[in-house]
Every structure is written in structure tokens, then in C-alpha cells.
Amino acid sequence: MRLHSSLIVLLLLFRLAYSTSIPLSACGSGEAVQNPATSVGTCVLPAPTSMGVASVSAPFFGDSRVCGACFNLTGSKGSTIVMLSNKCDSGDVCTQSDHVHFILAPADFAKITDAASTQTANKIGYQQVSCDFGKKISYQLASKPNADYLGIRFSDMEAPIQSVRLNGSPTPFVIENNVWAWRSNGNGKDKALYPATVILTPGANGGSPVSISVSQTATGWVLSTAQFKPVSPVGQDVCVTGSPNQYIYQDALTAGWSDQSYSYQEPINYAFPDPDNVIQAKLTAGGAVQLKFEGGFSTKYIDALKFSIKSSSLTSVKVFFGSETGTAVDVTSEFVTHTLTIEALGAQSSETYLSFLSAQQGTFEINNIMWVFDTSIPTTPGNIDVIGKPKPGTTTSGATSSSSTTSNTIPTGSSEFPGSGSDGGPSGEGKNQSGAASSVQFYLSALLSLQLLLLLLN
Known part of the structure; x- marks a missing residue:
């Protein structure tokens, strides 16, 4: 009986070795919101027991061929796999074709971001994967x-x-x-x-x-007695939470960013003419222009932060992410462009806030706040029947400080989603070499299974 039980455990562990969903496409970047009303919906499919279900924006849903497709969604907190079962076609966000919009049940939303503090994850990574239902069609x-x-x-x-x-x-x-x-x-x-x-x-x-x-x-x-046997493209990259848009501020805050400033003499002016729109901040001592990106963002492919700043009353401003471990930059009465590496800003793997703090009371102006991306940032695949068009970066003239950068443009992608099987991912960290990785995972799992079997037999 003891041997019989051990063999059962061994078989279950071998099943787990093969239960990882297989990546079937390139990685994309979209957004997600939570809605308790998410259901099996338009596709009229039975709800899966091993994962949640999701609705998706109408242009991505298309003619419903995506019904039953499974996606791995990754946010600042973690990942979850959901099955597409419904179409969202009400409101501008569900009918636009600029990016993919997912609607998740609260339990799934909480797995990818801090659901207690936000209703929207503005930048998530998404990737089509095999569903791993473990049964026939x-x-x-x-x-x-x-x-x-x-x-x-x-x-x-x-x-x-x-x-x-x-x-x-x-x-x-x-x-x-x-x-x-x-x-x-x-x-x-x-x-x-x-x-x-x-x-x-x-x-x-x-x-x-x-x-x-x-x-x-x-x-x-x-x-039935049949099932598809998906094969992952060789060299398919592993998705991370989506990188933010290149610009944080250019004449106005870009989508996803909101004002969370504190200790100011008067509300922050995001359209102060000088002569074009800039941010003007009149702060008390210890006050900061604090910007929040709803749902957080990945710093994986960000090299640096670039911005221009000036002040007639202050000599320095400290720049940092979530904690005050950052870098102070010198400020003069004329706009100077600074480029700070994310290490200098105390970056973690994912961040939510960006702050410009003044230790003294005074006024400063900021303009053209943008990210400088790593050259290995993956190309962004288009949605189904929609080709994405990332905004190209532009350079900002002026003096620079701290570490320099290698690139400030986002490569444009031309692959239609799902992926064509080509490798549009980064060249180093995060790469999943399908055959090699799968083999390693299998042998490690098998070794663990045999070790457990020996323990049970002793």
C-alpha cells in the first residue's frame, strides 16, 4: 500500500512537471480593470475550474476566434492566467484600437496589481499561452x-x-x-x-x-477524443509587466499618470506657459511634485529618466521613486536637461510613483519628462487585425548630468498578434529558450519526484 501511494504521488508530480502553460505568442502591452460582473458572456462557454475568465476590448475580440483562448497577464504584483469568454464593446476604452483592454474579476485583478489602491492597471504584459485544461476538446x-x-x-x-x-x-x-x-x-x-x-x-x-x-x-x-498539441516558438520571450509610455509629461501628463503632489503652496499647474506648457510647482519646505502611475510599471527595460528643470529660488531638487532614496540635481534659472539612471533613483523591479522634492520652500518648473529605454526592449506586436504604432521618442537639447543613455526611442513592431514565431524579445534576461528551458524544467521536476519517492519508501 505504501509503495502504491508513493507511485501515485510520483505520477502527480510528473503531471505537474508538464502542467506549465506553453507560450504561443509574442508579448504585448495593454491595460486591465476589475469588474465583479465578469462572466462567461458572449462566447457561451462553460466556465473553467482552473482559472478565471476575462472580457476583452471589441477590436481584439474580432469575430470571436479568440473565444476560449488563454492569456498570461503580468502586472507589477505578479501574474495570472485567464480564459477569454466575453467581449467589451461599451465605452471608448472598449472600442479603441490603440491597445488591448482586459476586464478581470477582482480575484484575478488582485494577483497582478494592488487592487486595494487602484481600479486600473495601465501597463500589463500579456501573452497567449496554452490553456493546460488537461482534457480533450x-x-x-x-x-x-x-x-x-x-x-x-x-x-x-x-x-x-x-x-x-x-x-x-x-x-x-x-x-x-x-x-x-x-x-x-x-x-x-x-x-x-x-x-x-x-x-x-x-x-x-x-x-x-x-x-x-x-x-x-x-x-x-x-x-471528444481529440486535443491540440501546441508548440512554443523557439526563442519566445517571457513576458513582464508592460513598460510605460516613453513620455510622462509633454505639454500634459500622459495616460495613466495622475497628480499625487503634497505640501504645496497652491495646486500644481500642469499647463503653465513658458512659452509652451510646463509643470509649475510652488512648494513649501519638504513638498514634492509626486506622480502616480495607476497599477505600477516595470523598470526592466528602462535605462534612465530624462527631464528639464529650472528655478529662480531653489538650487537643488531631489528625484526618486517610491522611497526617498534618489538623487539630487542642481537647478539654475535656465532650463537644464538631466538624465538620471534608474539605479540613481533607487529603482525596484516595479514602481508606481515618481517624485521631485524640494527641501526648501520655493518654485520650480519641469518639462519633457520621459523614459530612456534599453535597446533590448521587445518590439510591441499589434493586436488582432490592428497594428500598434508606438510613439517615437524625440531628443531634448541642453546640458546633461549623471549617467548617459544609449537610446530613447521605442522600436516599432510589425508582427500581427498572435505571434508569427519570430523572436522579437530581448537578447538577455527573461529569455525562454523553449526546448532547453522545458527540458531543464522536466529533469528538475523528475529529480524532485524521485527524491520524494525515496523518502516515502524509507
Whole structure:
């Protein structure tokens, strides 16, 4: 009995060694909000038991081919895997095509960011992954089929379905109201015979097509005998939380940033003409212009912070992130451009706040606050049917202080999402060499399993 129990434990551990979801696409950058009303929604799929579900903005949802697709979402706090089950098409944020907008249940939202202090995670990393349901594909008849019509929903796929066809028929299935529907071409020869053999082709990196036998009298969700076998592209990068937009302030605060300043003589003016808009701060001693990025941001691909500052009443201002471990810069009566490495600002792996503090009472002006990105920052893939267009960086003239930088532009991406299998990721840290990493993970897990088995046998 003891040996039998040990073998069961060993098998479970081997299952865990293979239970890691496989990356199927490049990494993208989007945003997420929480909503308690998130449900299985438009896709009409059964709710998974191993993960939460999510809604996604309408342009990304497209014609519903993403129904049942799984995504790993990464924020400043951690990661979570969700299955897409609903479309968000109400309001500007759900209909815009500039970035992907996810709506998560509070439990999933709390896994990626500090849900107690924010309702929006403005920069998250997202990546399509295999769902790892651990079972075969299921199907459900949308209505009673006949020789001229067959409508089916599918669930529990390891990868999204790209196309469906009926074996022996030249007429393809089309998506109608989130149902894969086949109709005879009407020539008298194109008929469905039952049980019908339906061939499913997965999307990018989803593996080979599979065949499912569909019964004309099936009721409810029926478990098939087939499943996709996804294959991760070689050299696929591991996603981190999204990097922020290059500019923090240029004539105005950019999306995601808000004012959290304190100890000021009068409210911070974010549109002070000098002659273009600049930030003017009139502070008491110990006051600061403090900017907050809702949901936090990753510092992984940020080299430095660049900004211009001047003051007629102050000689220095301290710049820092979440704690006051930062760097003081000299201030003169004319605008001077400073470039501070993020190490000089006391950066952690993720941050939420950026502050400019004055130890004395006085007034200063700041302009053109921007990030200087590492040259290895991944290219940003476009959304489904939407090509992303990151804003190119521009240089700011003037003297510089502290460490210099190598680049201040974001590379533009041209790959459509899901990923094409090319490597658009960074060249060093965070890289997941699919074959090698998977092998290492397997052998380590196997070794752990054998060690545990020996302990149980002793």
C-alpha cells in the first residue's frame, strides 16, 4: 500500500512537471480593470475550474476566434492566467484600437496589481499561452443539425480554433453569433452525413489539425477524443509587466499618470506657459511634485529618466521613486536637461510613483519628462487585425548630468498578434529558450519526484 501511494504521488508530480502553460505568442502591452460582473458572456462557454475568465476590448475580440483562448497577464504584483469568454464593446476604452483592454474579476485583478489602491492597471504584459485544461476538446450543438446545416460550439481547446471544415464538403464553416456554422451549398450533393467528421485547425503555434466525430443526437457538452498539441516558438520571450509610455509629461501628463503632489503652496499647474506648457510647482519646505502611475510599471527595460528643470529660488531638487532614496540635481534659472539612471533613483523591479522634492520652500518648473529605454526592449506586436504604432521618442537639447543613455526611442513592431514565431524579445534576461528551458524544467521536476519517492519508501 505504501509503495502504491508513493507511485501515485510520483505520477502527480510528473503531471505537474508538464502542467506549465506553453507560450504561443509574442508579448504585448495593454491595460486591465476589475469588474465583479465578469462572466462567461458572449462566447457561451462553460466556465473553467482552473482559472478565471476575462472580457476583452471589441477590436481584439474580432469575430470571436479568440473565444476560449488563454492569456498570461503580468502586472507589477505578479501574474495570472485567464480564459477569454466575453467581449467589451461599451465605452471608448472598449472600442479603441490603440491597445488591448482586459476586464478581470477582482480575484484575478488582485494577483497582478494592488487592487486595494487602484481600479486600473495601465501597463500589463500579456501573452497567449496554452490553456493546460488537461482534457480533450468538448463540443455542443447550437441547434438540431440536419443534412444541410450544422452549428457547433467548442470548448476546452489548448489553443484557439482558426478554421473548421466538414470532412468531404467543399463548403467551410463560418462564425455566426459565436457559433461555427456549416450550410450546404445547395447543389444537392453537398450533404452532412452523421456521425459527421469535423476537422479543427488551430491558430498560430497551436499544432496540427484534429478530427472530431459529431453525433446528430448529442445533448449538452460532449467530450471528444481529440486535443491540440501546441508548440512554443523557439526563442519566445517571457513576458513582464508592460513598460510605460516613453513620455510622462509633454505639454500634459500622459495616460495613466495622475497628480499625487503634497505640501504645496497652491495646486500644481500642469499647463503653465513658458512659452509652451510646463509643470509649475510652488512648494513649501519638504513638498514634492509626486506622480502616480495607476497599477505600477516595470523598470526592466528602462535605462534612465530624462527631464528639464529650472528655478529662480531653489538650487537643488531631489528625484526618486517610491522611497526617498534618489538623487539630487542642481537647478539654475535656465532650463537644464538631466538624465538620471534608474539605479540613481533607487529603482525596484516595479514602481508606481515618481517624485521631485524640494527641501526648501520655493518654485520650480519641469518639462519633457520621459523614459530612456534599453535597446533590448521587445518590439510591441499589434493586436488582432490592428497594428500598434508606438510613439517615437524625440531628443531634448541642453546640458546633461549623471549617467548617459544609449537610446530613447521605442522600436516599432510589425508582427500581427498572435505571434508569427519570430523572436522579437530581448537578447538577455527573461529569455525562454523553449526546448532547453522545458527540458531543464522536466529533469528538475523528475529529480524532485524521485527524491520524494525515496523518502516515502524509507
